[in-house]
Amino acid sequence: MERISWDQYFMAQSHLLALRSTCTRLMVGATIVRDKRIIAGGYNGSVSGSVHCIDDGCYVIDGHCVRTVHAEANALLQCAKFGVPTDNADIYVTHYPCLQCCKQIIQSGIKTVYYAEDYRNHEYAIQLFNEAGVTTKKVELDYLAVDTKYQEKNKFVKTLIDELEHTSNDYHTVEKLKNEAEKLFTSSK
Numbered sequence: 001m002e003r004i005s006w007d008q009y010f011m012a013q014s015h016l017l018a019l020r021s022t023c024t025r026l027m028v029g030a031t032i033v034r035d036k037r038i039i040a041g042g043y044n045g046s047v048s049g050s051v052h053c054i055d056d057g058c059y060v061i062d063g064h065c066v067r068t069v070h071a072e073a074n075a076l077l078q079c080a081k082f083g084v085p086t087d088n089a090d091i092y093v094t095h096y097p098c099l100q101c102c103k104q105i106i107q108s109g110i111k112t113v114y115y116a117e118d119y120r121n122h123e124y125a126i127q128l129f130n131e132a133g134v135t136t137k138k139v140e141l142d143y144l145a146v147d148t149k150y151q152e153k154n155k156f157v158k159t160l161i162d163e164l165e166h167t168s169n170d171y172h173t174v175e176k177l178k179n180e181a182e183k184l185f186t187s188s189k
């Protein structure tokens with residue numbers, strides 16, 4: 001059994017957090033890490049106690065849902081609420097931060113932003129991160145690393161392909177499926 005890397009471990013945590021999002025437009029998760037320890041997590045959702053987008057629909061102004069506090073902001077505010085320093089910390093986010101979150105991340109003293117997916121990466125956000133000396137690094141989530149049924153699935157698909165190889169006369173199709181399956185079960189990290 002291979003041990004999951006730190007990057008994958010923290011990124012997986014952010015993807016897990018994103019599943020708690022209450023906004024239907026985009027599900028985002030953020031994990032703040034210091035000295036390889038998770039110190040806070042957040043997802044995009046309404047202010048505590050208020051209605052959720054998933055129940056009442058998004059509150060859209062100028063193409064943006066204004067109901068939610070963004071995942072990064074929620075994670076930072078959790079630190080503020082409980083008095084946890086964020087200076088020199090890192091943040092793992094499912095999507096490249098928006099301009100507002102970018103500024104908040106810089107102001108809170110975070111040094112590295114790991115993001116899994118590009119998302120309307122704002123030119124000014126990129127500039128601000130550069131000016132502030134905040135490093136941004138793309139870390140795509142390797143789903144295989146967090147799929148506990150991975151071995152069984154891989155074995156099952158191999159059995160199916162073997163069966164096909166013995167029963168089908170269409171060599172090209174079988175070969176194609178075989179390659180696709182191999183790609184699917186090859187780790188991307």
Ligand SMILES: [Zn+2]
Nearest residue numbers: 023053058065
């Ligand atoms: Zn919404």
Ligand SMILES: [Zn+2]
Nearest residue numbers: 070097098101
């Ligand atoms: Zn944001």
